[in-house]
Amino acid sequence: MKIVFMGTPDFAVPSLQALLDAGHEVCAVYTQPDKPQGRKQVLTAPPVKELALQQGIPVYQPATLKNEDEQAKLRALAPEVIIVVAYGKLLPKAVLDIPPRGCINVHGSLLPRWRGAAPIQWSVIAGDQKAGVTTMQMAEGLDTGDMLLTYETEIGARETAGELFDRLAQAGAALLVETLEKLDSITPRPQDDSQSCYAHMLDKQMAVIDWTKSAHEIDCLIRGLSPWPIALTTLAGARLKIYAAEPVPGTGKPGEVLESDPKKGLTVACGAGALALHEVQLVGGKRMKSADFLRGHAIDKGTMLGE
Template sequence: MKIVFMGTPDFAEPSLQALLDAGHEVAAVYTQPDKPQGRKQVLTAPPVKELALKHGVPVYQPATLRDEAEQARLREIAPELIVVVAYGKLLPGAVLDIPPRGCINVHGSLLPRWRGAAPIQWAVIAGDKTAGVTTMQMAEGLDTGDMLLTYETEIGERETAGELFDRLAVAGASLLTETIDRLSDIVPRPQDDSQSCYAKMLDKQLAVIDWTRSAREIDCLVRGLNPWPVALTLLAGERLKVYSVTPCAGCGAPGTVLQADPKAGLTIACGEGAVHLDEIQLVGGKRMKSEDFLRGHQVTQGSLLGI
């Protein structure tokens, strides 16, 4: 089938590769413009662009698809189907109407739960027991189209958003090829809007740990924000990144250091229960176990963490 693929981050790479491996004609790839990254702000191509160029697929990076010239180019390419995986832009109706077999989206959640930009991370932050991927027919709303196929999996007790992200990227690619193979036979299912919730974009303000929350909630937050933007607190006035914690027994005023032992590490009181800080990093320093951290930093039992 002649397909135009629209996607940007590494989550979309397995889906593009799966289309190529299945022998589909990927006539063009649309992705976000190159962006400056890192401390040196080096202009960097999106992962999907790099993969497309590796396979000799033409790449387009328009600032918007509402431009009539861009829409005319898509009509000239004349895809039978448009596939969208984490593209990062809404498709206007004029684009949705171009391919005769419609537009299919691969979304990293069990729709209608977690519509929006960061569904995998929010599933972990919210403490969901399961997550998944949904393929759907695209409509003009945000992740509101009729559902086609769904893949569901349990979220591991200690699984981070990054680990789940990698698993669902692979599962989404498999679900996409199955959806295309069965496209003529699948009966689309409307979403129940009353069951929907929104996965807003992550930001650094969300990363600040509220120690009045329960140990379980803080654990979910830390795992959901790993590998980005990483949960954050203050230790003696310095920003401390928290990559991993383990809920444990303990009580005290929220944010109180209950234990600071180079052999046993750091334990912090929460609104309910406590957490052991497994992996931490002072901003600008090295990531390490809290036991190792305490061999080089003085932390007083009874002191308070928090911003």
């Protein structure tokens, strides 16, 4: 099938590779413009662009698809179908109407739950037991199109958003190939809008831990914000990132250090239950196991985090 592929981050790379491996003709790739990254703000190509160039596929990086000139270029490519995987832009109706087989999106949630930019992370933050990937026929709204096929998986008890992200990227690629194989026989299913939640983009403000919440809620936040932006609190006024933790029995004032010993670990009281902190990092220092951290940083029992 002649395809135009639209995608940008790591999540989209397996899907593009799967299309190529399945023998589809990817005549062009659309991706976001290169952006400065890191402390030195080095101009960096999106992962999808890197794969496309390796495969000799023409790459387009328009700032917008809303103007007629860009739409004319896309129309001239004459794709049978447009595949969209985490592209990062809403497609206007004029673009949606170009391919005769429609525009198919690979979305990282069990639609209609978690529409929006960060569905995988929010499924972990919310404590969902299951996550998945849905292929759908795109419509003008945000992730509102009719569903085609769905892949469902349980979220591991200690699984981070990053780990789930990697699993679902591979599952989405396989589901995309299956969707194209069965496209003529699939009956699209409308979404129930009343069951949808909005998965807005993550930001650093939401990383600050509220110790009045339950240990389970805070644990989900820590796992959902890994590998970015990483949950954090304060220790004696300094920011302390928490990379890994686990709910344990314990009672005390929210944020109170209940245990602080290299052999016994670092335990903090929550609004309900407590958290054993396994991996931490003082901003400006190194990420390390809590036992190693406590050997170099004495923390008295009763110390309050987050103040």
